[in-house]
Amino acid sequence: MNQPSPTTQQADVLIIGGGLAGLALGIELAPFCKVVIIERYSYPMHRVCGEYVSLESWPYLKELSVPLSDLGLPIINQLRMSSAGGATMNSKLPLGGFGISRYLLDDLLQQCFTALGGILHTNTTVTNIIQEVDNSFSVTTSEGNWQAKLVAGAWGKRSQMDKVVGRNYSESGYAKNFVGVKYHVTADLPKNGIELHTFDGGYAGISKVEGTTENTYCLCYLTKAENLQKHGGIAGMEEAVLFKNKRLAQYLTQFPKLWDKPETIAQITFKPKPLIENGIFTLGDAAGMITPLCGNGMSMALHGAAILAPVLYQILQSPQEKEALTNKYISNWKAAFSLRLSAGRILQNAVLNDSLNSGAFRLLQGLPFLKQPVIRLTHGKPYHSLMPKLG
Numbered sequence: 001m002n003q004p005s006p007t008t009q010q011a012d013v014l015i016i017g018g019g020l021a022g023l024a025l026g027i028e029l030a031p032f033c034k035v036v037i038i039e040r041y042s043y044p045m046h047r048v049c050g051e052y053v054s055l056e057s058w059p060y061l062k063e064l065s066v067p068l069s070d071l072g073l074p075i076i077n078q079l080r081m082s083s084a085g086g087a088t089m090n091s092k093l094p095l096g097g098f099g100i101s102r103y104l105l106d107d108l109l110q111q112c113f114t115a116l117g118g119i120l121h122t123n124t125t126v127t128n129i130i131q132e133v134d135n136s137f138s139v140t141t142s143e144g145n146w147q148a149k150l151v152a153g154a155w156g157k158r159s160q161m162d163k164v165v166g167r168n169y170s171e172s173g174y175a176k177n178f179v180g181v182k183y184h185v186t187a188d189l190p191k192n193g194i195e196l197h198t199f200d201g202g203y204a205g206i207s208k209v210e211g212t213t214e215n216t217y218c219l220c221y222l223t224k225a226e227n228l229q230k231h232g233g234i235a236g237m238e239e240a241v242l243f244k245n246k247r248l249a250q251y252l253t254q255f256p257k258l259w260d261k262p263e264t265i266a267q268i269t270f271k272p273k274p275l276i277e278n279g280i281f282t283l284g285d286a287a288g289m290i291t292p293l294c295g296n297g298m299s300m301a302l303h304g305a306a307i308l309a310p311v312l313y314q315i316l317q318s319p320q321e322k323e324a325l326t327n328k329y330i331s332n333w334k335a336a337f338s339l340r341l342s343a344g345r346i347l348q349n350a351v352l353n354d355s356l357n358s359g360a361f362r363l364l365q366g367l368p369f370l371k372q373p374v375i376r377l378t379h380g381k382p383y384h385s386l387m388p389k390l391g
């Protein structure tokens with residue numbers, strides 16, 4: 001076993017990544033043990049995300065002490081879709097969602113975590129991790145070393161941690177190459193609506209968020225990377241591909257953009273991933289990413305934390321039950337998310353095909369009773385913290 005150096009710091013639980021999954025898990029555990037979150041960037045920060053949060057997460061976020069009711073956030077309950085071929089579909093959303101920027105939401109969560117005494121190291125990257133023979137973990141970061149009893153991997157959709165644990169994105173068949181692009185724009189659209197507009201090899205969403213102007217909207221799209229390669233960059237691709245959908249052409253050219261350049265992320269994969277990697281409990285996108293079409297990835301990241309927190313708490317109390325509790329995490333996670341993940345992949349494949357999606361929109365518009373069950377398949381029900389109540 002590696003001998004910890006005198007400067008090695010100790011933690012009960014070390015969480016890699018301070019996005020929604022990592023921060024929610026940290027908030028859940030901070031009252032009970034020494035929790036450390038290592039985050040490679042600093043808050044507040046923008047991230048590629050459509051910023052529509054399913055209302056299933058509202059009660060949980062309030063339990064985590066996020067003051068949602070005080071923020072005057074837009075409540076979103078109408079869906080409007082269009083294809084490049086001109087087909088349209090409208091629907092009421094069965095549960096609906098709310099709009100909030102990641103700039104604000106992640107920052108509020110990190111404040112809740114540190115207020116509980118959680119230890120947050122920003123601008124710090126985890127570069128290696130070794131499980132020792134006594135099952136503890138030696139964690140190397142850009143700013144020093146940690147020894148932890150348990151480690152949770154909440155490093156998101158794309159990180160050098162994937163390589164550290166042996167996930168090889170360059171293996172053929174594993175990399176499903178998608179690119180995400182996000183703008184904040186000033187728009188004049190209904191505040192209670194989310195719009196999804198498809199184009200060949202991708203789709204874009206637009207919905208209201210709080211922001212720097214009264215009418216700030218998040219305009220975010222996902223595209224096959226080949227669109228970008230073929231057209232030599234974002235501007236060329238938007239003109240050649242996205243503008244074929246008339247609504248997108250209008251929005252991208254006429255709505256004033258609030259940043260000099262968009263947020264982008266590359267090499268996104270929707271393939272299933274192992275939940276436990278070298279003894280690390282993964283959650284959020286690191287455990288499996290739902291297609292953004294479903295608008296449910298943030299809720300899955302938060303709900304994953306709600307499922308994992310009591311498991312880690314119980315392992316700290318009774319380490320001899322680690323194997324059984326690990327299996328409990330795997331089965332509870334699958335029960336909560338497997339169907340959603342599969343439904344999301346199937347729907348995305350249909351939407352990415354320009355000739356298929358126009359037909360599908362027309363079919364659904366003509367058979368209104370089918371729309372809500374299809375939307376429900378990709379969403380969950382409201383959930384709550386499962387941790388013991390203090391006081």
Ligand SMILES: Cc1cc2nc3c(=O)[nH]c(=O)nc-3n(C[C@H](O)[C@H](O)[C@H](O)COP(=O)(O)OP(=O)(O)OC[C@H]3O[C@@H](n4cnc5c(N)ncnc54)[C@H](O)[C@@H]3O)c2cc1C
Nearest residue numbers: 017019020021040050051052126156159180284285297298
């Ligand atoms: C185009 C697009 C649109 C989307 N739209 C929506 C939507 O409208 N609604 C919705 O619910 N979901 C949406 N999603 C999905 C949603 O963004 C994710 O599911 C959610 O962010 C997952 O949260 P997370 O905590 O797992 O990961 P993240 O929020 O990505 O957080 C991971 C964190 O880990 C950190 N990190 C990574 N590696 C290291 C390291 N080695 N050391 C230290 N820190 C590290 C990162 O800096 C990051 O802060 C969308 C996704 C995309 C790509």
